[in-house]
Amino acid sequence: MMDVYWLEQTEADLPPENDWLSDSEAVRLDSMRFAKRHADWRLGRWTAKCALAAHLNLPGHPPDLADIEIRSAPSGAPEVFIANQPAGVAISLSHRAGVAACAVTLFGADLGCDLEIIEPRSDAFIADYFATEEQELIERTSAAERSLLLALLWSGKESALKALHTGLRLDTRSVTVSPVAAPLHGDGRAQDPALAAPASYWLTNWRPLQVVYEDGQIFHGWWQNTGDLLRTMVASPRPAAPIFLQAECCMGHRPPIGEKINHGAPGSRRKLDRNQNSVSSVSEPALSVAEGW
Ligand SMILES: CC(C)(COP(=O)(O)OP(=O)(O)OC[C@H]1O[C@@H](n2cnc3c(N)ncnc32)[C@H](O)[C@@H]1OP(=O)(O)O)[C@@H](O)C(=O)NCCC(=O)NCCS
Numbered sequence: 697m698m699d700v701y702w703l704e705q706t707e708a709d710l711p712p713e714n715d716w717l718s719d720s721e722a723v724r725l726d727s728m729r730f731a732k733r734h735a736d737w738r739l740g741r742w743t744a745k746c747a748l749a750a751h752l753n754l755p756g757h758p759p760d761l762a763d764i765e766i767r768s769a770p771s772g773a774p775e776v777f778i779a780n781q782p783a784g785v786a787i788s789l790s791h792r793a794g795v796a797a798c799a800v801t802l803f804g805a806d807l808g809c810d811l812e813i814i815e816p817r818s819d820a821f822i823a824d825y826f827a828t829e830e831q832e833l834i835e836r837t838s839a840a841e842r843s844l845l846l847a848l849l850w851s852g853k854e855s856a857l858k859a860l861h862t863g864l865r866l867d868t869r870s871v872t873v874s875p876v877a878a879p880l881h882g883d884g885r886a887q888d889p890a891l892a893a894p895a896s897y898w899l900t901n902w903r904p905l906q907v908v909y910e911d912g913q914i915f916h917g918w919w920q921n922t923g924d925l926l927r928t929m930v931a932s933p934r935p936a937a938p939i940f941l942q943a944e945c946c947m948g949h950r951p952p953i954g955e956k957i958n959h960g961a962p963g964s965r966r967k968l969d970r971n972q973n974s975v976s977s978v979s980e981p982a983l984s985v986a987e988g989w
Pocket of ligand 1: 736737740768770771772773774788789790791792809810811854857858859860861862863864865
């Protein structure tokens with residue numbers, strides 16, 4: 697399975713200056729008229745650069761990050777350049793409610809990640825945007841779990857549409873998301889070897905999901921939530937559960953570990969142990985009832 701790395705940052709992690717942007721990124725930022733887009737884009741670029749510096753072992757202090765440039769392809773998909781040369785990695789970005797996530801993996805892989813807030817959604821939204829199989833799953837799900845399931849299905853779609861490089865130009869019903877149940881032995885291991893996951897799965901609560909595109913292509917991925925923030929990631933080739941990065945360049949701007957911040961973003965509360973490929977503190981999922989999916 698392919699390794700995928702994950703970093704989240706919040707507004708609190710951002711330095712006040714923009715010396716970590718390249719000249720062309722600074723021009724682009726200046727051109728953004730809407731405050732939310734300006735803030736989201738800036739946080740997304742910061743998160744991506746910190747993730748890439750950590751993953752590629754590059755100098756990570758803010759002025760050094762100006763050499764790492766995240767350009768947008770005509771499709772809107774992010775592309776990485778280092779010192780003006782294409783970098784040998786693929787990334788995906790998402791921003792939601794003052795949090796940004798960046799997933800990083802091998803160049804050439806199809807990768808998508810997404811953040812969503814768990815909140816109620818209308819029947820009209822379900823009828824308009826979800827495939828028949830998804831609507832049937834939603835119908836069978838109790839009211840208590842429905843918001844979590846809706847966020848998971850919607851986020852899985854957005855991740856898949858990013859992995860397909862189309863975004864919402866494609867009909868959202870062309871990708872069908874399903875959480876993959878992982879039946880457990882008493883000792884916590886999956887019975888089906890196909891569902892068996894590395895230790896990081898059990899330590900970080902990432903759970904498997906699958907997305908089927910209407911042309912038959914299947915994306916495998918993972919989902920996880922802490923509080924009301926839900927994360928998904930899908931990729932092809934098949935990814936292992938995401939490994940949390942700890943970005944040294946961000947440490948100067950980060951609240952101390954353990955201090956409460958918005959949405960329990962993993963980057964702020966978890967400490968990566970690179971040797972064990974795991975995290976040192978783990979929170980339980982908000983809704984344990986989701987085990988049944
Ligand atoms: C991709 C998309 C579904 C994400 O929407 P969202 O959930 O509101 O936003 P998120 O924060 O989760 O993701 C946004 C990021 O997705 C990435 N993205 C955008 N289009 C993408 C695409 N076609 N393929 C892969 N990733 C894409 C970008 O990195 C973007 O952040 P950035 O613009 O700051 O670099 C949506 O932006 C979309 O459909 N975009 C394509 C259509 C479009 O309107 N394009 C505008 C012209 S470029």
